[in-house]
């Protein structure tokens with residue numbers, strides 16, 4: 001990674017994070033675009049957003065580029081990804097980052113606000129098993145204002161279609177193998193680079209103590225997400241975008 005005269009080149013870390021995530025999800029930017037279209041459609045262009053399990057703050061970055069009058073709270077538990085997020089947005093008073101474990105029953109008490117227009121999350125909640133995820137959805141029911149939105153873009157598996165799922169997976173992995181042969185970094189390789197960086201080495205060691213490689217969770221179906229969100233106090237919920245493996249579920253309070 002290159003370093004600037006004033007310290008770490010956070011933008012390079014953002015770009016390498018994006019490339020690594022895109023190796024798994026070539027359509028990652030499209031899902032962010034649809035997510036922000038639906039933010040604009042339901043709560044308008046100046047929302048107060050909670051970027052849930054924000055990682056390096058990828059949603060916050062796209063949000064502020066598109067809606068400069070938006071504000072964002074990013075919450076995550078990973079000290080290394082939060083270091084990149086904090087370095088990137090340093091001095092931007094529209095953005096606050098909070099360290100919290102979404103499985104902690106009191107995590108919402110760490111937030112600077114008690115209510116949000118939009119809670120947005122991507123590629124993260126499959127790190128939780130269904131039971132803690134349902135509990136988290138219950139908390140989000142209290143955190144999204146009436147008329148506000150929750151959106152989750154993630155892997156969502158329909159176990160009723162095993163042949164489609166197997167064919168889709170084999171096809172996706174063949175493309176990933178080709179990209180890998182052309183030099184793409186996967187999750188483990190990206191973290192090996194971070195572990196060698198003078199600034200990120202210590203928080204990277206800490207994140208491996210917290211998570212191991214990453215936490216184990218479930219990938220329930222779109223129907224499960226929609227049903228659980230409605231049971232958590234949202235008025236309606238459904239997918240607003242889908243790829244062969246992933247969906248973006250929107251719930252309106």
Ligand SMILES: C[S@@+](CC[C@H](N)C(=O)[O-])C[C@H]1O[C@@H](n2cnc3c(N)ncnc32)[C@H](O)[C@@H]1O
Pocket residue numbers: 021052053054055056057058059075076077078081100101102103121122123124125127128215
């Ligand atoms: C694959 S990353 C996605 C990050 C970001 N949303 C993105 O799209 O680039 C998954 C994120 O979920 C976070 N995460 C997983 N479980 C968590 C928990 N229990 N509490 C807080 N954050 C969690 C991880 O630390 C990680 O930053």
